[in-house]
Amino acid sequence: METLQFLMDGFAVALTPYNLMFALFGAFIGTLIGALPGLGPANGVAILIPLAFTLGLPPETAMILLTSVYAGAMYGGRISSILLNIPGDEPAMMTCLDGYPMAQKGRAADALAISAIASFAGGLIGTIGLILLAPVLARFALTFGPAEYFALFLLAFATLGGITGKNPMKTVVAATLGVMISTVGIDIATGTQRYTFGVLELYEGIDFILAIVGLFAISELLFFIESRAGAGRKLIQVGKLSLSLKEVIATIPTLFRGGILGFISGVLPGAGASLGSFISYTLEKQYLGKKAHFGDGDSRGVAAPEAGNNGASSGALVPMLTLGVPGSGTTAVLLAMLISLNITPGPLMFTQNADIVWGVIAALLIGNVLLLVLNIPLVGFFVKLLSVPPMYLLPVVTMVAFVGIYSISHSTFDLYFMIAFGVAGYVLRKLDIPLVPIILGMLLGPEMEKNLGHALVLSDGDWSTLWGSPLAIGLWAFAALGLALPYIVGPLLRRRMKVAITEGPESD
Amino acid sequence: MLIKRTLSFVAAAAVSLQALAWEPSGKVECIAPSDPGGGWDFTCRSAGQVLQELELVPGSVQTINMAGAGGGVAYAHTVSKRRSDDKLLVAASNATTTRLAQGQFPGMDADMVTWVGTVGADYGVIAVSKDSPYQSLNDLLADMKANPRSVKFSGASARGGWDHLKVLIAAKADGVSNLPHIPYLSYNNGGEALTQVVGGQVDAFTGDISEVTGFLESGDIRVLAVLAEERLPGRFSDIPTAREQGVDALGANWRGFYMPKDASDEAKAYWRNAVATLYDSEQWQAVMAKNGLIPFQPEGDFRAFIARQVADVEALSREIGLLK
Numbered sequence: 001m002e003t004l005q006f007l008m009d010g011f012a013v014a015l016t017p018y019n020l021m022f023a024l025f026g027a028f029i030g031t032l033i034g035a036l037p038g039l040g041p042a043n044g045v046a047i048l049i050p051l052a053f054t055l056g057l058p059p060e061t062a063m064i065l066l067t068s069v070y071a072g073a074m075y076g077g078r079i080s081s082i083l084l085n086i087p088g089d090e091p092a093m094m095t096c097l098d099g100y101p102m103a104q105k106g107r108a109a110d111a112l113a114i115s116a117i118a119s120f121a122g123g124l125i126g127t128i129g130l131i132l133l134a135p136v137l138a139r140f141a142l143t144f145g146p147a148e149y150f151a152l153f154l155l156a157f158a159t160l161g162g163i164t165g166k167n168p169m170k171t172v173v174a175a176t177l178g179v180m181i182s183t184v185g186i187d188i189a190t191g192t193q194r195y196t197f198g199v200l201e202l203y204e205g206i207d208f209i210l211a212i213v214g215l216f217a218i219s220e221l222l223f224f225i226e227s228r229a230g231a232g233r234k235l236i237q238v239g240k241l242s243l244s245l246k247e248v249i250a251t252i253p254t255l256f257r258g259g260i261l262g263f264i265s266g267v268l269p270g271a272g273a274s275l276g277s278f279i280s281y282t283l284e285k286q287y288l289g290k291k292a293h294f295g296d297g298d299s300r301g302v303a304a305p306e307a308g309n310n311g312a313s314s315g316a317l318v319p320m321l322t323l324g325v326p327g328s329g330t331t332a333v334l335l336a337m338l339i340s341l342n343i344t345p346g347p348l349m350f351t352q353n354a355d356i357v358w359g360v361i362a363a364l365l366i367g368n369v370l371l372l373v374l375n376i377p378l379v380g381f382f383v384k385l386l387s388v389p390p391m392y393l394l395p396v397v398t399m400v401a402f403v404g405i406y407s408i409s410h411s412t413f414d415l416y417f418m419i420a421f422g423v424a425g426y427v428l429r430k431l432d433i434p435l436v437p438i439i440l441g442m443l444l445g446p447e448m449e450k451n452l453g454h455a456l457v458l459s460d461g462d463w464s465t466l467w468g469s470p471l472a473i474g475l476w477a478f479a480a481l482g483l484a485l486p487y488i489v490g491p492l493l494r495r496r497m498k499v500a501i502t503e504g505p506e507s508d
Numbered sequence: 509m510l511i512k513r514t515l516s517f518v519a520a521a522a523v524s525l526q527a528l529a530w531e532p533s534g535k536v537e538c539i540a541p542s543d544p545g546g547g548w549d550f551t552c553r554s555a556g557q558v559l560q561e562l563e564l565v566p567g568s569v570q571t572i573n574m575a576g577a578g579g580g581v582a583y584a585h586t587v588s589k590r591r592s593d594d595k596l597l598v599a600a601s602n603a604t605t606t607r608l609a610q611g612q613f614p615g616m617d618a619d620m621v622t623w624v625g626t627v628g629a630d631y632g633v634i635a636v637s638k639d640s641p642y643q644s645l646n647d648l649l650a651d652m653k654a655n656p657r658s659v660k661f662s663g664a665s666a667r668g669g670w671d672h673l674k675v676l677i678a679a680k681a682d683g684v685s686n687l688p689h690i691p692y693l694s695y696n697n698g699g700e701a702l703t704q705v706v707g708g709q710v711d712a713f714t715g716d717i718s719e720v721t722g723f724l725e726s727g728d729i730r731v732l733a734v735l736a737e738e739r740l741p742g743r744f745s746d747i748p749t750a751r752e753q754g755v756d757a758l759g760a761n762w763r764g765f766y767m768p769k770d771a772s773d774e775a776k777a778y779w780r781n782a783v784a785t786l787y788d789s790e791q792w793q794a795v796m797a798k799n800g801l802i803p804f805q806p807e808g809d810f811r812a813f814i815a816r817q818v819a820d821v822e823a824l825s826r827e828i829g830l831l832k
């Protein structure tokens with residue numbers, strides 16, 4: 001078992017006290033960020049990126065920190081869903097359906113414990129899936145030439161709508177903005193400058209990290225200033241833990257089904273965690289039928305979506321690590337981080353940077369255990385934090401963002417740029433234009449252009465090379481499906497999701 | 509009166525004494541024209557450390573990262589704002605001269621700074637996959653002579669960048685015509701470019717020896733030639749040079765420093781000496797060995813070497829149509 005050996009080496013990396021400390025810190029901060037309504041995992045990771053640079057962390061530690069934040073945010077999302085009926089992030093939406101009714105029945109502590117166990121199980125199943133699937137896919141990925149990569153990036157663009165698409169047109173606008181931003185700087189195919197207007201600072205293009213931190217963290221601050229929501233929330237009573245072992249055992253089959261479904265939907269580029277939690281919940285509801293009281297505070301209704309979204313969060317790492325194609329918004333942010341650490345994601349990362357890949361995977365496993373241990377006794381603490389007024393929290397976030405960005409390049413020009421991105425992010429959010437496709441556009445656009453150029457150079461200008469291999473044709477077919485499906489299934493799913501929510505306790 | 513005259517004499521003597529043996533006092537800075545973690549950052553930080561150990565600087569050397577425009581921001585800063593600073597070194601490499609030659613630092617040329625010296629190099633290589641039919645550089649070049657489009661290269665620099673130029677230098681040295689038609693695919697970094705060669709999509713890789721070390725050890729690739737004067741030391745001694753194979757192509761990616769143009773002559777002399785002393789020191793040899801740098805001193809004077817390199821790159825860039 002070669003994989004097992006690598007995994008053991010990974011544990012050796014992740015279990016050093018230094019890395020373990022950062023994993024613990026990341027899991028804690030991640031849970032905190034996930035718990036705060038409005039700050040999702042993508043924001044969480046974006047906010048922590050500057051910190052990783054400020055501290056001058058080595059690559060494996062930086063990645064361990066950020067993946068722990070990622071896993072932690074997925075955990076944290078459920079806390080405000082259950083207690084406040086406000087999902088901390090989109091994937092946690094389904095947890096409201098049975099979590100909040102449980103809380104209303106005075107079983108908030110039980111719901112939180114069940115969801116922590118479900119998150120653990122989902123994360124564990126997803127990570128095991130990642131361990132089994134990623135190395136196989138990495139070997140297979142070596143056969144990808146420029147034409148296949150072009151088709152793959154096309155697939156990623158085609159499925160973008162699935163990530164955030166409420167209004168597909170706005171997603172297209174956002175992705176186009178991202179692609180446009182990415183064209184600034186030297187064009188590596190011809191060696192000429194594009195859109196730099198003789199400004200030296202623009203010659204190397206616009207850094208993703210600047211855009212990410214500006215768009216997510218700074219715009220969040222602007223929203224806060226606008227709303228002046230300084231009051232904080234009233235303290236919620238959690239109640240006593242009265243969960244019986246029998247009830248936990250009863251959820252085990254649900255956990256398995258949810259985790260596996262979540263993992264599969266996470267692996268598909270574009271689908272991501274929201275789909276994972278939704279599919280897990282709806283299928284579980286149909287599967288159990290009359291045997292359960294979904295929507296009425298059934299513990300399995302909490303377990304299924306939580307297992308699903310945590311499974312999906314590990315699944316989304318598979319295409320990111322093996323092909324360099326992010327499967328979700330958060331993995332796009334992680335990918336940008338990898339690139340700026342000078343590590344090339346892709347098939348060879350598994351051989352060339354094995355310590356980082358397996359260190360991160362091991363950190364995910366350890367992180368899941370840490371999160372479970374953190375979450376059951378500390379539930380009361382996280383609940384208290386929910387009532388910390390954002391007027392204390394956001395200035396800290398802003399300070400970290402500024403110090404961090406400045407410490408990367410020591411350039412005040414970058415700070416102005418970051419602020420500009422923050423203002424742009426604020427305006428775009430006001431217009432309901434999603435931000436994640438911008439980042440994906442910035443990351444995927446140049447890669448797609450590059451691979452198109454390369455494919456044509458290799459074929460001496462013959463365009464048919466783009467669909468010249470069975471693999472490429474398969475990817476084109478998937479891309480077509482990915483483009484069409486959201487229009488057919490998307491509105492259907494969303495309508496059901498809405499119906500499910502309005503049918504829920506809120507209307508009681 | 510007498511006292512005053514004596515005092516002024518002493519002062520004058522002190523000044524001239526100082527001029528004779530100029531030594532840096534106070535803060536010495538080294539600008540790394542990149543983000544932390546890159547090659548230039550490494551040059552500044554490790555050289556600064558050794559300069560301190562050798563007591564060639566009064567305190568420590570402060571590394572300042574000034575990224576942008578592939579070194580252009582730092583170059584402009586040195587030329588304009590720090591024109592006459594005696595205590596400033598800036599890390600440089602082939603990338604600096606290449607961009608200067610191709611006019612990518614608008615309005616600036618290589619004569620606007622003082623070139624101090626080199627502290628080692630990373631040598632260029634041309635490599636193929638282990639399953640490739642090409643066994644030597646001559647096999648590869650023979651095919652290219654028959655048809656310049658027959659061998660497709662991948663590398664980490666942009667078109668016209670150093671990795672691309674190395675292919676052109678080798679091809680030109682062997683008399684391959686139609687240089688602009690040699691297919692070159694540029695990737696973001698050496699790892700990505702090598703992935704395509706190992707995967708069999710591209711025929712050959714052009715890059716530096718440090719980029720292929722991992723793949724060489726795993727046996728995934730075969731290095732056809734290293735573009736050095738002599739065989740490289742240590743574990744690389746099995747790799748033939750291009751010269752051995754009758755192709756007079758050299759491609760060393762050197763690391764070194766420049767400093768402001770209007771610094772005092774004494775300061776310039778001091779730093780030339782200091783960098784030479786650094787290069788010869790045991791400590792620096794250890795740093796090089798640990799980080800995969802290989803000894804390199806340009807043939808002849810460093811300034812002349814820079815001028816020659818700029819001229820060569822300019823000519824090649826013109827030949828492939830990058831410069832009009």
